[in-house]
Amino acid sequence: MTTKPELQTEGSFxxxxxxxxxxxxxxxxxxxxxxxxxxxxxEGAAITKSLGAALFDIAPSAIMGEGETAVPGEGFLVxxxxxxxxxxxxxxxxxxxxxxxxxxxxxxxxxxxxxxxDMAVAADGGPGGDDS
Amino acid sequence: MxxxxxxxxxxxxxxxxxxxxxxxRRNALIFLMSVELMLNAxxxxxxxxxxxxGNLTGQVFSLFTMALAxxxxxxxxxxxxxxxxxxxxxxxxxxxxxxx
Numbered sequence: 001m002t003t004k005p006e007l008q009t010e011g012s013f014x015x016x017x018x019x020x021x022x023x024x025x026x027x028x029x030x031x032x033x034x035x036x037x038x039x040x041x042x043e044g045a046a047i048t049k050s051l052g053a054a055l056f057d058i059a060p061s062a063i064m065g066e067g068e069t070a071v072p073g074e075g076f077l078v079x080x081x082x083x084x085x086x087x088x089x090x091x092x093x094x095x096x097x098x099x100x101x102x103x104x105x106x107x108x109x110x111x112x113x114x115x116x117x118d119m120a121v122a123a124d125g126g127p128g129g130d131d132s
Numbered sequence: 133m134x135x136x137x138x139x140x141x142x143x144x145x146x147x148x149x150x151x152x153x154x155x156x157r158r159n160a161l162i163f164l165m166s167v168e169l170m171l172n173a174x175x176x177x178x179x180x181x182x183x184x185x186g187n188l189t190g191q192v193f194s195l196f197t198m199a200l201a202x203x204x205x206x207x208x209x210x211x212x213x214x215x216x217x218x219x220x221x222x223x224x225x226x227x228x229x230x231x232x
Contacts, residue, residue, distance in 0.1 A: 012156065013156050015155040016156040018151075019149075020152070022151065023144055026148070027141060027144060030137050030141050030144060031137065033137065034135075035135060035137060037133065037135075038133050038184045039183075039185055039186030040133060040183060040186055041183070050188050051188055051195070054188050055192060071186070071187070071188045072186070072187050073189050073192065074189055074192075076192050076196075079196060083199045083200065086199075086200065086203050087199055087202065087203050089203075090202075090204070090207050091203075093206070093207050093210060094207055095210075097207070097210030097214055098209075098210050098213050098214075100217070
């Protein structure tokens with residue numbers, strides 16, 4: 001007899017009604033308001049270049065080519081650097097969390113004991129090898 | 133040009149799908165995915181209003197949000213790993229030892 005995959009419904013869908021209710025409320029509000037026509041960026045706007053200029057806080061006119069117009073924006077160099085530090089901190093934190101330790105020592109994948117004899121590298125026919 | 137209300141509705145739908153996932157699921161990985169959906173809903177709003185006002189600040193903000201989402205996932209995956217190591221499961225309701 002073959003089995004077919006089934007949808008896992010481990011939780012209760014009752015709590016999800018709150019999300020559906022929220023969507024109904026938001027939808028009603030958004031359909032009730034009217035915004036003016038979008039201002040847009042205009043013809044010939046160099047959006048990517050302007051984004052780069054905003055990220056590095058440089059004058060857009062310095063990098064614009066022929067016939068390209070800059071899109072107004074602000075400088076975000078400090079925020080960019082802060083995000084940089086946050087990303088590095090998150091990366092280090094993730095490695096710290098993922099590191100496995102047995103009896104205070106770091107353990108690599110596939111190594112189950114911390115016994116010195118078992119940990120020896122045997123790939124080069126060294127002391128851990130059993131060639132005899 | 134597509135009116136801003138359409139973007140808002142799309143964003144609300146994606147946000148509510150994420151919220152639905154968080155409220156109904158117990159798997160920590162699906163939690164992470166749901167939070168990503170909610171963050172991306174915010175990004176859609178930022179980019180939509182950037183177009184609405186003809187100003188790039190919203191798009192720059194959405195780039196920062198993406199970077200923060202990446203940092204959040206890095207930490208989240210680490211937490212899920214520790215959760216699995218300690219409880220041999222990624223069910224968020226099983227981890228009750230730090231509850232007060």
